[in-house]
Amino acid sequence: MSEKKKIVIADDEPFILSALQDTLSDEYAVFSASNGKEAVALVAKTMPDLAILDVMMPEMDGLEACKVLKKDSATKGVPVILLTAKGQITDIEKGFKSGADAYVVKPFSPARLMEKVEEIFEKVQMRKKIIEDKKKS
Amino acid sequence: MEENRTQQLDTAKVFNLRVWEGIQYKLSSVLGIAVKVISEDGSVITDETNFSDFFRYLHASEKGRQVLEIKPEELKDAEKEVKVYAGLKYLFSSTYFYGKKFNIIVGVTGKSEKPQPLLSEISESTGLKYEELLKAYEAIEVVPDEKISKLSDLIVDLFNIVVELSVQEHITQSANKAKEEEIAKMAALMEASVIINSTRNLDQLLRIIMQSAEKVMQAEASSVFLIDSSSNELYFEMATGPKEEEVKKLRLKMGEGIAGWVAYTGESLLVPDASQDPRFAKRVDEKTRFITKSVICVPLRVRNQIIGVVQVLNRIGGGTFNKSEIKFLEALASQAAIAIENTNLYEHLEERAEMLNKELKDAMDKLGFEKMRIESMIKSMDDAVVAADREGKIVMLNRVAEDIFGITAANSYGKPLADVIKDRSILENYKVVTALKSTAKNEVKIKRGNKEHIFAAVFAPILDDRGEYAGGVGVLRDVTEIKELDKMKSEFLNMVSHELRTPLTPIQAYSELMLVRNVSEEKVKKYADIINKETQRLGSLIGDLLDLSRIESGKGLSLAIEEFDFKSFLSSVYETFRSASAKHKIILTMPDKSEKIKADRNKMIQVMSNLLSNAIKYSPDGGNIYITMTENEDRVYVSVKDEGLGVAKGDLDKIFEKFYRVENEKVKKIGGTGIGLPIVKYILELHNGDIEVISEEGKGSEFKFYIPKVK
Incomplete structure (x- = not known):
């Protein structure tokens, strides 16, 4: 644990963005964007361990940004958590179809968000281990 | 019949006198005997025939004939006997016919030896000459008894034969007569039955x-x-x-x-x-x-x-x-x-037929009227109606149907539905109706003018009196507007939900952070500030929703009018929003002179905050936002201008309609309830002011409103 894990966050609402920032910045290195386009660029640039994207954003929404990231071989390994005020099943479906790894509904509890983030990191860790084990055998 | 016949014999009508008289005459002339037939009651059936001068002479006078008369009572028991009349012996023979006795004198069997006293007596009583009588009497030829007796049997037999023949003849005649009568009766009956039928x-x-x-x-x-x-x-x-x-x-x-x-x-x-x-x-x-x-x-x-x-x-x-x-x-x-x-x-039957006829006519009249009424109703309906018969040929089409299918009723009647209506889903619907004889529903999209309209199509079978399939009728209702409203409603709910969650998210996040984490005092102040601002935002959003519901329910908004300086009011609004967005620069321009207005201060804040947050929201790439106040003698004008997305021409007059949200992908990604501008317009109208928008897509928008000055 020498270096802090990197997380890119994106939301067009400044206070939500700052709430995310304040929730995560104690544990992680946080990079923020205010729309999808910016987020994609920021992910490509920083190659974070996780991207948390708001669904409803101007310019490019979170679903599109997620799709773009998952299509790009360079960024497709970056896990994505979608964040939205909408909690409907269809939205969640859309989210998973776009390749998102998890879904967090607004308003969110910072503790829950942290748990979700850690959960994702554990999963990534497990996957890495399995792949390494396979390589060894 | 027996009785009848006797009656007829009694009246002597039966007896064929002509035949008998002929026979009697022949017998008398050939045999020289006297023959006479007397009936039981003494009436003479045939007169005596005798060719002797004596009888002839007596017969010549009335009184002479009386001498020869035989009294009935004297004949009573006679069957075959000899009696003496006028000094002459006669043989009487009787015969019975159908219970009646007939006496027949057959010949003279003897003469008196001394006829003189009798003859003179006859001469005296009749006035006939004695000498003549005597001469004739003496000339009478007497037939011997034995001979007479045999003759009498023959004569009786002959009489019987004649009578029998006569009776037979009579029977035949009366039978013929009866037959004729019968025929006449039958003819009458036939005639009657013919008449009855004619x-x-x-x-x-x-x-x-x-x-x-x-x-x-x-x-x-x-x-x-x-x-x-x-x-x-x-x-x-x-x-x-x-x-x-x-x-x-x-x-x-x-x-x-x-x-x-x-x-x-x-x-x-x-x-x-x-x-x-x-x-x-x-x-x-x-x-x-x-x-x-x-x-x-x-x-x-x-x-x-x-x-x-x-x-x-x-x-x-x-x-x-x-x-x-x-x-x-x-x-x-x-x-x-x-x-x-x-x-x-x-x-x-005639009455009944007449009555039925009248009933039928009434019914037809009524039907005709009903048909006309229904037809005109269907014709003027806003829904499209099309009906086809059992074979799928069009029998009815109303004006709206003509319009939406682009056909005319006159050209379509009698043609198969499939030839006239091109929409496949309608035809498939109709097939369902035809095959299953049940109702089929679906939604059909048809272009009307430039816009695609949505129709709720219902096809139902037409059943005749016996419940048999007689065709189908389709009704298409334009539900485009309802659909749009429905869509707007669900979008509105989505947006409201989103808009409420948006300020709620930082509030929940920061309050939890403050509670759970050990945050510095500096951070507490920052968090509390954010919570406060977002709470205000939430409050104004809820205020908007409440206002809308008041307006919607017809209660309207009440104003708390106060007099205040509009310049300082705008300045404070500016201060509040100045730091709302890092990307935007708000530039306020106001005249030097201070102007006082009478208005509801809070409502005016609502107006300004709506316009400014819109300006920020819909210029996501940032830019300048100009608040410009101008005035004339009567009014104060305020313009809020941004450099954002702008409004498309087609949407300009709709953005003040409630729930209306522009159909634009870019704009849609930006939250909004679609109730802000309608409330702004409503508030300004309550103040006797108004608002307008000047915009071009991609070139920003300018919202310009006015309210009257205080007089």
Whole structure:
């Protein structure tokens, strides 16, 4: 644990963005964007361990940004958590179809968000281990 | 028959005198004997034939003939005997025929030896000459007894043969006569039945029937009575004869008179002499001055029910009717009854037909009216209606259907649905109706003008009276607007939910961070500030929603009017929003002079905050936002201008409609409830002001409003 894990966050609402920032910045290195386009660029640039994207954003929404990231071989390994005020099943479906790894509904509890983030990191860790084990055998 | 024949023999009509007289003459002239036939009662059937001068001489005078008369009583027991008359012995032979005795003198068997006293007596009583009588008497040839006896047997046999032949001849004749009568009766009956089937005029019918009855029965008059069931009286339905008119005015009570009796008992009646019959009603004769002698009266029956009577009166030339004629009249009466029943039936049928006809006509009129009404209703409907028959050919099409399918009714009638309507989903719907005889529903998209409209299409089978499939009818309702409203509603709910969650998210996040994490005092201040701002935002959003619901429910908004300086008001608004967005620069321009207005301060804050947050929201790439205040003598003008996305031309007049949100992908990604601008406009109108928008897509928007100054 020498270096802090990197997380890119994106939301067009400044206070939500700052709430995310304040929730995560104690544990992680946080990079923020205010729309999808910016987020994609920021992910490509920083190659974070996780991207948390708001669904409803101007310019490019979170679903599109997620799709773009998952299509790009360079960024497709970056896990994505979608964040939205909408909690409907269809939205969640859309989210998973776009390749998102998890879904967090607004308003969110910072503790829950942290748990979700850690959960994702554990999963990534497990996957890495399995792949390494396979390589060894 | 036996009795009849005897009666006829009694009247001596049967006996063929001409034949017998011929025989008798021949016998007398050849045999020289006297022959005479006397009936039991003493009446002479054939006179004596004798060619002797004595008889001839006596016969020449009236008194001489009386001498030769034989007294009936003297013949009583005679069978074959010799009697002496006028000094002559005669042989009498008797014969019985059908119980009656006939006495036949056959010849003279002896003469007196001394005829002088007798002859002088005859001469005295008759005035005939004694000498002549004597001379003739002496010349009489006497036939010996034995010979006479044999002759008498022969003569009796001959008489019997003649009588028998006569009777046979008579029987044949009367049989022929009866046959002729029978034929006449049959003809009358035939005629009656022919008439019954050829005419429906009851009076004429009965008249013809009764006239033929009169003719056949040789009657003076006839009549038909019917029973009036309401009064239980008999009235003359038809009367022939000389007193017809008078008769027709009369009525008989049930049981009154012969007709009444027959109607009452149902039995045919032959009255040979009406004046002697206690049942006879004299008043009819008295009224009509007709003299009823003999009557045959029979009942008229229709299906075993007596409906009246038929009577025939007085044999022409006197005499009475006989029993065989009852049968004939009964047969005729049954024909008349059929005629009456037929006529009644016919009349009844005619009435019924007329009634049905009227009912049908009424129904048709009503139907026609109903059809017209329904047709005009369907024609003027806002929904498209199209109907097809069993074969799928169009039978009806209303104006809206013409419009949406781009066809005309005139060109479409009788054509298969598939040839005229191109929309596949409609045709498939129709197929379902045809195949399953059940209703089919779906949504159909049809282009109307430039816009695609959504129609709710319902196809239903048309069933006839017997519940059999007779075709299908389709109704298409334009639900585009409803669909749009529905879509707007769900979008609105989504947006409201989003808009409420947006400020709630930092509030929840920061309050939790403050509670759970050990945050510095500096951070606490920052968090609390954010919570406060977002709470205000949430409050104003809820305020907007409440305002909307007040406006919607018709309660309206109430204003708390106060007088305040508009310049300082704008300045404070500016201060609040100045730091709301890092990307935007708000530039406020105001005149030097301070202007006071009368308004609801909070509502004016609502207006400004709506316009400014819109300006920020819809210019996501940032830019300048200009707040410019101008004035004229009466009004204060405020313009809020941004450099953002702008509004498309088609949306300009709709953005003040509630729930309206621009159909633009870029704009849609930006949250918003679609209620802000409508409330702004409403508030300004309440202040006697108004608002307008000047915008071009991609080139920013300018919202410009005014409110009146204080006077």
